[in-house]
Amino acid sequence: MRKQIIDNVDIELPEFDANELNSLMYEMVEAFVYALGHQSNRKTKVESSELLQALLRVFVVTHKSMLLLLHRELSDPLMAADAISLVREQVEKVYVLSLIVDDEQKWTRQYFRSNWRFRYERFLRTQSDHGGKPRFQECLTSYPRILDQGRYVPVESGPNPQVLVTKLMARCVKYSFNNPNAPKHKWPSYFSKKKFDDYFMFPTPGKAIRYIQNKSTQQFLSTWYKEYQWLSRYSHIAVDKVFLNAISQSKLRGSVEETLE
Helix, strand or coil: CCCCCCCCCCCCCCCCCHHHHHHHHHHHHHHHHHHHHCCCCCCCCHHHHHHHHHHHHHHHHHHHHHHHHHCCCCCCHHHHHHHHHHHHHHHHHHHHHHHHHHCHHHHHHHHHHHHHHHHHHHHHHHHHHHCCCHHHHHHHHHHHHHHHHCCEECCCCCCCCEECCCHHHHHHHHHHHHCCCCCHHHCCCCCCHHHHHHHHCCCCHHHHHHHCCCHHHHHHHHHHHHHHHHHHCCCCCCHHHHCHHHHHHHHHHHHHHHHHC
16 A cells, blocks of 8 residues: 655654665665666666666765765855755756656757757867867867767667767857857858757756646646745855855854853
């Protein structure tokens, strides 16, 4: 019989053991990773399965990083504040996972396409900034081959890889990078800003909600989005984070004064 899920439970209650919950979470994630890697009827495509497994493993690693920072809360409150930035990253992973589970073929493709675009743009930026420096020549010479290989994804059922990024769209990345503010009337015939953006688009959490087809998942992500926005303040250096140290020191002084009295 499935256990009843109770919402809005106070996790500060004595019966909650954080270490036990951490262990249970690690076991749960590992079980999911194992299941994804051992599907007998292969419901999930290989590339989607491997991406989901990688995201879940990174989720655990980031959680452990958060714990390390929280252990420094008393001695260095600002380090604990950085843990909140990692909580934001954890929530963002939920949106990425939700997209892939909702439509694995589309969003796995878009995830890797978006990544390829940023890798190519970084290469172009490195080439522009450091093209004349000898220590960069090996990288600048060999990396185009790696980028070209990255335009394809292996296919289980045949020797011919599937095209992830076409040569035309690779050309569009270069044009967009070199001409970021070009007016529409100067665009070359092969370039369309809308097609370009749509081709490489992988949505941020706020935009991801409207692409989710499952209504329950959509409602769940909408509820979490307000929390995500608040957590983002700790990544964007809002007042909460900047003055956290002063607030903590004030509380500490207050506690010391109460003890002395």
